Amino acid sequence: MSTAQALRHLRDRLSPSDRMPLVFLGHGSPMNAIEDTAFSRAWTELGQSLPRPKAILVVSAHWMTRGTTLVDVSAMPRTIHDFHGFPEALYAESYPASGNPELAREVVTLLASHHAEEDETWGLDHGAWTILKFLYPEADVPVFQVSIDMGRGLDYQLELGRTLSELRDRGVLILGSGNVVHNLRAMRPGGKPQDFALEFDTLFADRLTDRNLAALADQQQLGSLLRMAHPSVDHYLPALTVAGASDAKDELTFMTASIDLGSVSMRSFVFHKA
Numbered sequence: 222m223s224t225a226q227a228l229r230h231l232r233d234r235l236s237p238s239d240r241m242p243l244v245f246l247g248h249g250s251p252m253n254a255i256e257d258t259a260f261s262r263a264w265t266e267l268g269q270s271l272p273r274p275k276a277i278l279v280v281s282a283h284w285m286t287r288g289t290t291l292v293d294v295s296a297m298p299r300t301i302h303d304f305h306g307f308p309e310a311l312y313a314e315s316y317p318a319s320g321n322p323e324l325a326r327e328v329v330t331l332l333a334s335h336h337a338e339e340d341e342t343w344g345l346d347h348g349a350w351t352i353l354k355f356l357y358p359e360a361d362v363p364v365f366q367v368s369i370d371m372g373r374g375l376d377y378q379l380e381l382g383r384t385l386s387e388l389r390d391r392g393v394l395i396l397g398s399g400n401v402v403h404n405l406r407a408m409r410p411g412g413k414p415q416d417f418a419l420e421f422d423t424l425f426a427d428r429l430t431d432r433n434l435a436a437l438a439d440q441q442q443l444g445s446l447l448r449m450a451h452p453s454v455d456h457y458l459p460a461l462t463v464a465g466a467s468d469a470k471d472e473l474t475f476m477t478a479s480i481d482l483g484s485v486s487m488r489s490f491v492f493h494k495a
Contacts, residue, residue: 224263227476232270241274241389242493245397245463246352247477248282249487251304254351255311260487261355263477267491268356275392276321277357277364278328278385280463281348282399282456287372290332290381291340293365294325299344316350321363324393328367328385335370335381343368348398348459356396369458375438378458382465395466397459401425402450402486409483421450422478422486425460429490430473434464467492 222230246264253260283303284291300315329337345353349366367385369378385395402418409415424446428436438461440447451457467473471492478488 222475224259224476224478227474228263228266228270230474240494241272241392241394242491243389243395243463243466243471244271244489244491245399245460246489247400247485247487248348248352248398249400249481249485251307251311251347251351254314254347254354255308260477263489264352264355267476268358271356271394274362274394276324277353277362277394277396278388279345279349279353279364279366279396279398280369280459281346281366282369282403282459283346283348284343284366284368285371285455286368287370288336290335290337290370291343291368292325292329292332292337293320293341293343293367294322294329294339295320295341295344295365296322298365300350301344301346303346314350314354316345316354316360318345318353318357318360318362318364320365324363325365328388331387332367332381332384335384340368352398369455369462371455375440375454375458375461376435378461379434379438379465382462385462386466386468389466395463397463399456399459400486401457401460401488402480402484403456404450404452404484406452407449407484412483414480415484417446417449418480418484418486421446422480422488426475426478426488429464432469434461437461437464463490463492470495
């Protein structure tokens, strides 16, 4: 299914509901935030199809912690420009959405088993605001981030998603932002996709379609292919969070399923009511 077909399918199937869909977006280069790309256009169309949430919980590849899971409880999350060497126009970007301190503190309690703690210093990193500006351009939906604990295994992130899944019935959109393949050392700007990138991207899509989440979190079984696709797994973990929050009743739709820069998968997916 092409991205255009996927977006038409989602537009037909997504409707106002108390049970929110789950979204994972491959965010890729920060330049997608200020350029007219196939990805930014797809995010805009997706935002026009999504039911309006009461709040958005973002799990981004760019907020990494170790030994704890932090939850941003600030009232007005700051826009973080956590990148270097880009045009000045990118640093001028701002996403002035409010936070939701009350709900965020409830999430801290919900994630007590994940050693969750409150945080008021983070905000919205570029894994969050560069896509939110297209999904909800008016910045009129409260949003807050939850960190990824890099000290834990892959299955831990699946369990985090399972714990968070109850928020779907409270009008909360769980949004993961990372990349299914993310190896910046192997980038080929303008070049064809690397073989390992295509192989891992296809494996991920097949396992997710089969709902074989255990295989996606089996680091030993994924072996060297995972290490090639992810020298560090930070961009992989948000995809597992979103997958973990899904259930057997969800329908799965893929979009923007392509490899950018040779070694960055832009594959995105949405779990939604059938």
